[in-house]
Amino acid sequence: MTRDEALFEFLLRMGDNTLILGHRVSEWCGHSPVLEEDIALANTALDMIGQTQLWLGLAGEVEGKGRTADNLAFLRDAWDFRNVLMVELPNGDFGQTLMRQFLYDAWSFVMTDWLKGSADERIAAIAEKAHKEVTYHLERSGDTVIGLGDGTEESHRRMQAALDYLYPYCGEMFEKDKADELLAEAGIAPDPAELRAEYDDIVGRVLAEATLAIPGGDYVHKGGRNGRMHTEHLGHLLTSMQWLQRAYPGAAW
Amino acid sequence: MYAQMIKTASNGIKPREEMSEEERAFQDKIDNDIKIEPRDWMPEDYRRTLIRQIGQHAHSEVVGQLPEGNWITRAPTLERKAILLAKVQDEAGHGLYLYSAAETLGVSRDELIELLHEGKMKYSSIFNYPTLNWADIGAVGWLVDGAAIVNQVALQRTSYGPYSRAMIRICKEESFHARQGYDAIRAMAFGTPEQKRQAQDALNRLWFPALMMFGPSDAESTHSEQSMAWKIKVKSNDELRQQFVDQTIPQIEYLKLDLPDPNIKWNEERGHYDFSEPDWPEFFNVIKGNGPCNVDRMKDRVAAWDDGEWVRDGLLAHARKKAARKVAAE
Ligand SMILES: [Fe+2]
Ligand SMILES: [Fe+2]
Ligand SMILES: [Fe+2]
Numbered sequence: 001m002t003r004d005e006a007l008f009e010f011l012l013r014m015g016d017n018t019l020i021l022g023h024r025v026s027e028w029c030g031h032s033p034v035l036e037e038d039i040a041l042a043n044t045a046l047d048m049i050g051q052t053q054l055w056l057g058l059a060g061e062v063e064g065k066g067r068t069a070d071n072l073a074f075l076r077d078a079w080d081f082r083n084v085l086m087v088e089l090p091n092g093d094f095g096q097t098l099m100r101q102f103l104y105d106a107w108s109f110v111m112t113d114w115l116k117g118s119a120d121e122r123i124a125a126i127a128e129k130a131h132k133e134v135t136y137h138l139e140r141s142g143d144t145v146i147g148l149g150d151g152t153e154e155s156h157r158r159m160q161a162a163l164d165y166l167y168p169y170c171g172e173m174f175e176k177d178k179a180d181e182l183l184a185e186a187g188i189a190p191d192p193a194e195l196r197a198e199y200d201d202i203v204g205r206v207l208a209e210a211t212l213a214i215p216g217g218d219y220v221h222k223g224g225r226n227g228r229m230h231t232e233h234l235g236h237l238l239t240s241m242q243w244l245q246r247a248y249p250g251a252a253w
Numbered sequence: 254m255y256a257q258m259i260k261t262a263s264n265g266i267k268p269r270e271e272m273s274e275e276e277r278a279f280q281d282k283i284d285n286d287i288k289i290e291p292r293d294w295m296p297e298d299y300r301r302t303l304i305r306q307i308g309q310h311a312h313s314e315v316v317g318q319l320p321e322g323n324w325i326t327r328a329p330t331l332e333r334k335a336i337l338l339a340k341v342q343d344e345a346g347h348g349l350y351l352y353s354a355a356e357t358l359g360v361s362r363d364e365l366i367e368l369l370h371e372g373k374m375k376y377s378s379i380f381n382y383p384t385l386n387w388a389d390i391g392a393v394g395w396l397v398d399g400a401a402i403v404n405q406v407a408l409q410r411t412s413y414g415p416y417s418r419a420m421i422r423i424c425k426e427e428s429f430h431a432r433q434g435y436d437a438i439r440a441m442a443f444g445t446p447e448q449k450r451q452a453q454d455a456l457n458r459l460w461f462p463a464l465m466m467f468g469p470s471d472a473e474s475t476h477s478e479q480s481m482a483w484k485i486k487v488k489s490n491d492e493l494r495q496q497f498v499d500q501t502i503p504q505i506e507y508l509k510l511d512l513p514d515p516n517i518k519w520n521e522e523r524g525h526y527d528f529s530e531p532d533w534p535e536f537f538n539v540i541k542g543n544g545p546c547n548v549d550r551m552k553d554r555v556a557a558w559d560d561g562e563w564v565r566d567g568l569l570a571h572a573r574k575k576a577a578r579k580v581a582a583e
Contacts, residue, residue: 019331026334029322029341031553033561035315035348035362042342049335056331070330094564147571148564155567244329244387251445253329253387253437 003186006179007120008063009082010189012072013225015055016083019073020234021104022048023241024091033094040140044101047133054126074245078234085224086169088234092162095148095155099162102141106202107173108134110195119187142206149210156211163207164215171220174199255313255377255401256306257468258540259486261479263298283484288414291357299483303413304358305374306485308365311351312376314344316550320384321393329387336433337390343426350422354415370555378536381544382462388441388448388455394434396456396463396501402427403497404467412484435504442508453510460513461531467494469533498526 026045032038056069087104091097112134115127148155174192183189207214223229244253269277275294282289289295321341328334352362368374379397384390405427408420438455441448468474468490480486488496498517505512516529538544 023326026325026338029325029338030315030318030345031322031557033557033564035345035352037561037564038315038318038345039342039349042338042345046335046338046342049331049338053331053335070332073331074329094561144568148567150574151567151569151571152563154563155570158563240326243327248445248447251329251448253333253440253444 001178001182003182004062004064006182007188008059009179010183011055011059011062012080012082013084015052015059015069015072016081017087017104017108018048018055019052020081020083020237021087021101022046022052023237024087024089025097025101027091028094028097037094041097044137044140047137051126051130051133054129058122058126070245074242078230078238079227081224081230081234081238082227083224084169084172085221085231086166086172088224088231088237089166089169090233092165093158095158096162096165098141098144098148099159100166101137102145102206103166103170103203104173105134105138105141106199106206107170107195109138109202110198111190114190114195118189123188138202142202145206145212146210149207149212159210160212163212167215168217168219169221170203171218172222172225175220175222175225177226255310255404255466257309257375257377257466258474259302259306259309259480261298261477261485262301262305263296263479266479266482280482283412283482286410288417289412290414298479299485300358302480302483302485303416304355304360304365306480307351307355307358307416307419308360308368308374309376311348311355311365312369312374313380314348314351316376316380316554317344317397319550319553320380320382320546321390323384324387324390327387328390333437336437340394340430340433343430347419347423347426350419354413354419357415366558370551370558372542372551375540376550377466378539378544379462379466381539381546381550382459383546385458386451386455388438388451389459391434391436391438391441391452392455392459394430394432395438395504396434396459397466398427398430398434399501400463400466400497402431403493403500407487407493410484410487439508442510449510452508456505456510457513461535464494464498464528464531465536465539467491467497469536470530473533495525498528502526 022045025041025048028038028041030038032041052073053069056072060067060069060072086100089100109131112127112131115123116131118124118127145159149159150156174196176192180189180192184191204214224231224234244251267276269280272280276296279289279293279295279299282293289299318341321337321344325334325337325341328337352365355365356362365374369376379400384393402424405420405424409417409424411417411420438452441452443449444452471477471489471491474490477486477489481489502512502517514529516527518527520527539547542548
């Protein structure tokens with residue numbers, strides 16, 4: 001594996017996470033519990049789609065085969081996607097959506113914070129912009145998790161259920177393979193495992209304030225970030241997301 | 254428009270000599286273009302009419318998220334998806350400003366939402382039409398936001414201060430909405446034959462519903478006179494409709510699409526385009542709840558509200574606990 005191959009893999013992971021989660025969040029449009037949340041969710045989705053354009057744009061550049069961000073988003077099939085499994089899971093109720101957002105935002109916050117100092121200036125520049133957005137997302141999703149965790153009996157129960165369901169998917173964000181090793185050696189991206197301590201710290205603090213208990217057990221669902229095995233949900237998501245590009249190949253929109 | 258067929262809460266205009274002292278002073282202010290502010294005295298009918306109009310307008314912004322949201326997950330490029338998300342986010346924001354404007358008249362957002370869900374308030378008829386292909390998203394921005402702008406620019410001069418200011422703020426964003434819509438449909442009108450076909454189909458289907466947004470013809474709209482005297486309404490339905498038609502026909506021609514109505518023709522004498530009236534029986538049917546999407550739209554909104562109850566309750570309970578803890582700590 002060359003450095004550029006590793007870099008391409010890494011950029012797909014970054015861009016596919018934001019693409020797929022941005023898509024999931026956008027499914028809420030017009031259906032959230034209160035108008036302020038419609039606005040906030042649209043805004044979060046918008047930021048993530050913006051980040052996708054940057055990550056996948058750079059991925060195409062690094063790959064050097066003339067693929068654009070749109071080509072990568074709309075013309076790859078499921079096995080070529082490199083997002084973690086958690087982001088492709090269906091939204092569930094509002095609590096599950098916000099719990100996932102929080103568990104992702106906390107990782108994204110720590111990750112983009114590290115990447116601001118990446119040896120690759122292009123990555124550092126994207127991270128700089130993304131980190132500002134993610135900081136705000138994390139504040140919002142964290143506050144909502146606290147509000148609902150420490151709200152009514154029902155909201156607490158639902159948030160605990162969401163956490164129980166999602167927590168086994170968190171570990172995948174810290175998995176490491178050959179590509180990660182190569183980039184870590186070059187100072188381009190972190191060793192994912194190194195981010196875990198700070199992540200646990202943020203998540204631990206918020207969940208404690210939310211009066212939610214981190215589930216025991218250390219089983220980790222994985223297979224998305226290396227493309228080995230996605231969930232059944234991804235194919236359905238791509239079916240709608242890619243519909244126009246697939247149905248009318250070569251058209252400009 | 255976003256507010257259609259608002260029933261004015263009074264029977265005709267009172268002659269000046271029948272007005273009370275307060276009413277006369279109120280009307281004088283309006284005649285002199287002095288804005289009415291929340292603390293000012295106002296006739297009860299003026300207040301009630303405004304609540305209906307602003308409330309309906311707010312509901313339209315909120316329900317209007319649905320037909321566009323229908324395509325967010327299928328937007329064909331990242332750029333189009335981002336633009337559409339930004340637009341829909343704006344629309345929800347418009348809903349917020351307008352509910353706030355209505356609140357200055359002594360009605361809460363929750364009360365208005367309840368009235369909508371009980372079918373006692375309406376939203377614009379346009380959002381009861383489906384978005385069936387991607388060109389519809391272009392057409393909605395171009396025609397629907399375009400029609401809204403024509404109305405809302407006029408309403409910037411409306412007599413009620415908070416409503417007028419909300420309109421000024423909203424209009425700034427609406428021009429971006431119309432431009433992005435026109436740009437999206439332009440890409441299709443000049444695209445492949447299939448795209449062109451979609452663009453034409455969208456125009457044909459949405460043209461008359463867009464004209465209906467201005468409400469029935471002046472001859473038929475019984476409630477306008479008092480609203481005009483109060484400057485809640487600034488121009489008549491037909492005037493606004495004509496203005497919209499006049500500005501839109503050249504845009505259709507630029508796109509090289511077929512005109513959606515065989516009777517569209519420049520009338521030298523009037524200095525305006527002639528055009529066919531929309532199918533008014535269809536309009537009244539949509540208003541009554543029989544449009545293609547009325548049932549689904551309300552089902553979606555009511556479900557969103559009901560499913561979200563535990564969230565609103567949870568956040569409220571947390572806010573109370575937090576406040577109580579703060580007090581206890583002091
Ligand atoms: Fe709007
Ligand atoms: Fe609008
Ligand atoms: Fe708009």
